[in-house]
Amino acid sequence: MRKIFFSILAVAGSFTLLHAEGYQLNLNSVKQAGMGNTGVALKLGAESMIYNPAGLSFMNGGLDLSAGLTAIRSHVKYTNGSYQAETDNPLGTPLFVYAGFKITRNLAAGVSLNNPAGNSIYWPDDWNGATIVQNSSLQAFCLQPSLSFKFLDDKLSVGAGAMIMWGNFSNSKALMPKNPAFGDVYPVSAKLYGDAKINYGFNLGLLFAPVPQLSIGLSYRSKVDLKVDEGHTDFNFASPQIEQAIIGALPPLYNSLFSASMPIPSNINFGVSYQPGETFLITAELQRVGWGVFDELVITYDEKIPQAMQPAPVPKKFTNTMIYRIGGQWTAYPKFDVRLGFYYDETPVCKDLYYSPETPGSSKTAFTCGYSWRAFTGFSLDFAFTYSRGPKTTGYFTAAPYSASAPFTGEYKVHAFLPALGLSYTF
16 A cells, blocks of 8 residues: 555656646737737837837827737647557637727836636547646736836837736646556546646836837746645546545545646747838747746645655756747738748757656747738737647656656657637727
8 A cells, every 4th residue: 555655646746737848828919920929029019018018118099909819729649659649629718908008108008918828738538648647727827017118219118017927727647557457447537736826027128229110129028936835636536436445545635735836937039120111021039938947846745745755856857948930011901911920939848858748849830820900090800820830759758657767658749720819909
């Protein structure tokens, strides 16, 4: 019984509360989604608050409103020899809402709400990797009041925002491998879930336009830790008979609370935009994502679980990454804009040691397009579409319940479709 107790705690400790890779979202504007999610060097008005708050002061009119959402349909296929498994992921719908207010000609304020992180992945409950993950989901929210000021004859602007973040998660996995004594099923699964309390960060931006056709932007979003102080654990048994047979061998996790913390990483964005004529705009960006802060995951149960039986830290060893973006916009008609874009997003995951099927990682390429229809003065209806895919990747997972000598391995193929719809109105 003691051996089972320790092995189950090791598995419980390998839960990833958010996701192992790729849980940051960059879906903050439908217009900008059509341009490869660029925006740091553009004067977007209210929608600048997330990309670069310095652009807020260039809003048109006294009130600038914008809202939209993206529908994420993702799919992962796992292959190991003749064995295959595929995800059946629910539709993700991250949203954004912006409201910008002109205080004086040079000063503007605003508030935004968006989803800076989130993901959902649902593998079959009985697939071969069930002791790593069966399903996992995350929602993170950020409320950001912002302020921006422009000067030097509108050539330079600065901006700042206060990020207020919170969220929730759930994660399920099998606690024990299949056992012939119980049939061809995983005897028991555990679900970890909880709410991340409010935490804070900041967003700073600078926008410089030496000539009207050229803009140079720089922004920084700080790291924010999502902390769970009172997480819960539930057990799900394959049958009442199995529950009766093994309940005495299980640790009392369902009567205990746990705490854990994971980062929403910092981001540094640098970009340049150029408008050679009234109807055409092109922009390019570099985005550095500070994943290197995610070195390990530590889950700590309360005093009901003795210190000697607490889960061991789970190594992650993420590395900092870059995202490369380019986008363009063409005003085809006075009331109609067309957009195209592309980006390449590096993965922070070490595929030879810590590649987890919770969010299978690969350096992804994405192609984007979009359009806007300005039906009447001040109003815009926006649509965008993104196709993202990663190359077939062979990954090795060596954390508990596996090891470097006996890893969980296989090939993963990932792709996603992301249509988006939004609207904006300027008074």
